[in-house]
Amino acid sequence: MFIRIFLIIFLIITFSCAKKENEIYSPSKKINSYLLYQEALDAMKKNEYFFASKKFSEAELNFEVPSYAAKAALMSAFSLYGINLYDEAIETLERYLKNYPADKNIIYAHYLTAIIYFEQIGDEEHDLKPLTSTREKIDFFLKKYPKTEYAIDLSFKKNLVQNQFAAKEMYIAKYYVSVQKWIPAINRLKLIVEDYDKTVFVEEALHRLVEIHYHLGLLEEANKYASVLGYNYNSSEWFKKSYKVLNKDYSPILTKKPKKKKGLIKKIINMIK
Numbered sequence: 001m002f003i004r005i006f007l008i009i010f011l012i013i014t015f016s017c018a019k020k021e022n023e024i025y026s027p028s029k030k031i032n033s034y035l036l037y038q039e040a041l042d043a044m045k046k047n048e049y050f051f052a053s054k055k056f057s058e059a060e061l062n063f064e065v066p067s068y069a070a071k072a073a074l075m076s077a078f079s080l081y082g083i084n085l086y087d088e089a090i091e092t093l094e095r096y097l098k099n100y101p102a103d104k105n106i107i108y109a110h111y112l113t114a115i116i117y118f119e120q121i122g123d124e125e126h127d128l129k130p131l132t133s134t135r136e137k138i139d140f141f142l143k144k145y146p147k148t149e150y151a152i153d154l155s156f157k158k159n160l161v162q163n164q165f166a167a168k169e170m171y172i173a174k175y176y177v178s179v180q181k182w183i184p185a186i187n188r189l190k191l192i193v194e195d196y197d198k199t200v201f202v203e204e205a206l207h208r209l210v211e212i213h214y215h216l217g218l219l220e221e222a223n224k225y226a227s228v229l230g231y232n233y234n235s236s237e238w239f240k241k242s243y244k245v246l247n248k249d250y251s252p253i254l255t256k257k258p259k260k261k262k263g264l265i266k267k268i269i270n271m272i273k
Helices: 003-017 025-045 050-062 065-082 086-099 106-116 130-143 151-179 183-195 204-214 219-232 237-246 264-273
Strands: none
Touching: 003 106, 025 050, 050 065, 050 204, 065 086, 065 106, 086 106, 106 130, 106 204, 130 151, 151 183, 183 204, 204 219, 204 237, 219 237
16 A cells, blocks of 8 residues: 555656656647646546546547647546546556557556556465466566666565466465375476575475475485575474474375465565555
């Protein structure tokens, strides 16, 4: 919620200054367009986002100067985002990006697009489409605008996205363990270790690999993963568990389905609202 409040203040201050720029309207067009735009701003300040979005769209159609029309379109998208109409907001942003590619607020538009995708991420049990789309949008932004103020925030969010991908793989791996499908479980855990090695799930993945290989009698492989775990995370609780496995002081692998937990990103989003 803090992010939204900040963005609202930023947008209102930035885009309420449109009148001060030079423009070439006829008086009737100028008054009509500005009245619509101001009416939309007033509605936005009252948290009447849907009404504001409609008025910004009307203003866009009436403005003859492209920079003003672009501002109205972007504000319309933000208003839709403000009431969680994500699909409509994305559609409006895509139209803005297509119609106003040279607008000075194009960087913010790409940032807002990434934020909207980010906020649609579910927990690890849901499909990967929102997660994949979010990563694509964030990667695009960080590659194209790496030194902007928004890049810091999106870099942080990318780490959360990577953790969510790892959570998804861990959830699937645990399911395979629960039905004793050892090879698919091993493949999922290896994916976490290799592709998501900077996430919070890598320690658990290494331990699970120790546990499964020991269970299968592959002691050399079990020791290999235990060594990697011990070298990198020797104070970890997961390393202590692996040590017990290799010293025959452990409980057998659980073969029940993993409990449903709230997704990592949802937990963090709720914390900062």
